[in-house]
Amino acid sequence: LNPPESLVKILREENNFLILTHTTPDGDAFGSALALKFLLDQLGKKSQVYTEIPVPSQYKFLSGIDYIRDLKELNIDGFNVLILVDCNNLRRISYDKNIIDKLHSFKGKILIIDHHIEDKSSFNSASKELVKWIDSEKAATGILIYYLIKSLEGRITKEIATNLYTAIIVDTGNFQFDNTTEEVLSIATELVRVGAKPSYIYQQCFESWSEKRFKLFTIMLNKLEILPPVAISFISKSDFQATETTESDTERFVEFLRILNNVNISALFREIEPSFIKVSLRSKGEIDVSLIARDFGGGGHKNAAGYRINDTFEGARMRLLERLTYYKLL
Ligand SMILES: [Mn+2]
Numbered sequence: 001l002n003p004p005e006s007l008v009k010i011l012r013e014e015n016n017f018l019i020l021t022h023t024t025p026d027g028d029a030f031g032s033a034l035a036l037k038f039l040l041d042q043l044g045k046k047s048q049v050y051t052e053i054p055v056p057s058q059y060k061f062l063s064g065i066d067y068i069r070d071l072k073e074l075n076i077d078g079f080n081v082l083i084l085v086d087c088n089n090l091r092r093i094s095y096d097k098n099i100i101d102k103l104h105s106f107k108g109k110i111l112i113i114d115h116h117i118e119d120k121s122s123f124n125s126a127s128k129e130l131v132k133w134i135d136s137e138k139a140a141t142g143i144l145i146y147y148l149i150k151s152l153e154g155r156i157t158k159e160i161a162t163n164l165y166t167a168i169i170v171d172t173g174n175f176q177f178d179n180t181t182e183e184v185l186s187i188a189t190e191l192v193r194v195g196a197k198p199s200y201i202y203q204q205c206f207e208s209w210s211e212k213r214f215k216l217f218t219i220m221l222n223k224l225e226i227l228p229p230v231a232i233s234f235i236s237k238s239d240f241q242a243t244e245t246t247e248s249d250t251e252r253f254v255e256f257l258r259i260l261n262n263v264n265i266s267a268l269f270r271e272i273e274p275s276f277i278k279v280s281l282r283s284k285g286e287i288d289v290s291l292i293a294r295d296f297g298g299g300g301h302k303n304a305a306g307y308r309i310n311d312t313f314e315g316a317r318m319r320l321l322e323r324l325t326y327y328k329l330l
Helices: 005-013 027-042 097-104 141-151 158-172 182-193 198-206 211-222 237-243 253-259 290-295 313-326
Strands: 016-020 046-051 081-085 109-114 129-134 225-227 230-235 265-273 276-283 304-309
Touching: 005 109, 005 129, 005 141, 016 027, 027 046, 027 081, 027 141, 027 158, 109 141, 141 158, 141 182, 158 182, 158 198, 211 230, 211 237, 211 253, 230 253, 230 313, 237 265, 253 265, 253 276, 265 313, 276 290, 276 313, 290 304, 290 313
Parallel strands: 016 046, 016 081, 081 109, 109 129, 230 265
Antiparallel strands: 225 230, 265 276, 276 304
């Protein structure tokens, strides 16, 4: 797999790169962004990674995590190129309108490296050149970064391998999801060969929950509603407050709701602000939940998608059930 020529050319010719990713970054977002930064280091280029802060505790072990800067302090001056990894629209980068406005005014070149289904809503950018490399067949953005490193004749160091391996296991559920292909396993094998430690990385990512996070998980389980083949649960703002947790603590929760044998689709509603709800959807096999997410202005993948909605829990729940009925999934 080769990245677009124009993308490779910009990476070779330009010098100062700003690397950004989506809100509530996950292991693929952090791992891909930092692996890309290490590649640019090898090429003798300047680059900086800005994300939401604080970095969730499960990702603090990643190589180069201390290079991450706070997105709230983003200053776009001086960067020639903006690279988006693991998202394909500027509006995914922040909930903060000031930051989005700042990004819309960016006049340099923009590169997109992503594996989500393309967000066709308006891009609204002052950029003079936009190059997209979006391959929604790939399990993780980390896979695309792997091919990019190969194309630019970079070296897969132990640090890069650790970050790309993390990107892959977080987006494949440690090689359990439908996107786990021969290609994924063979790239993972190479990453292990050069130093990624599977058991260590697995434990950091998946077996490192705080008791607060676990308490939030039990609250979610107690609210579970099973309407075969759909499982739904809710986390309210007061649940977050009572357990002193945040949205990033809910990473992977929705995947546990799909564990039931009579469930093919799981949905988790999280109240971020009163009447502002984030919904994550998961499915098994050929059931495509990205269709539903896109109907609500969101996106994602066939088996993992999400959207935001301005509504009450009950309203959001009813609207989801209506869509599931429309697609004959309920
Ligand atoms: Mn991803």
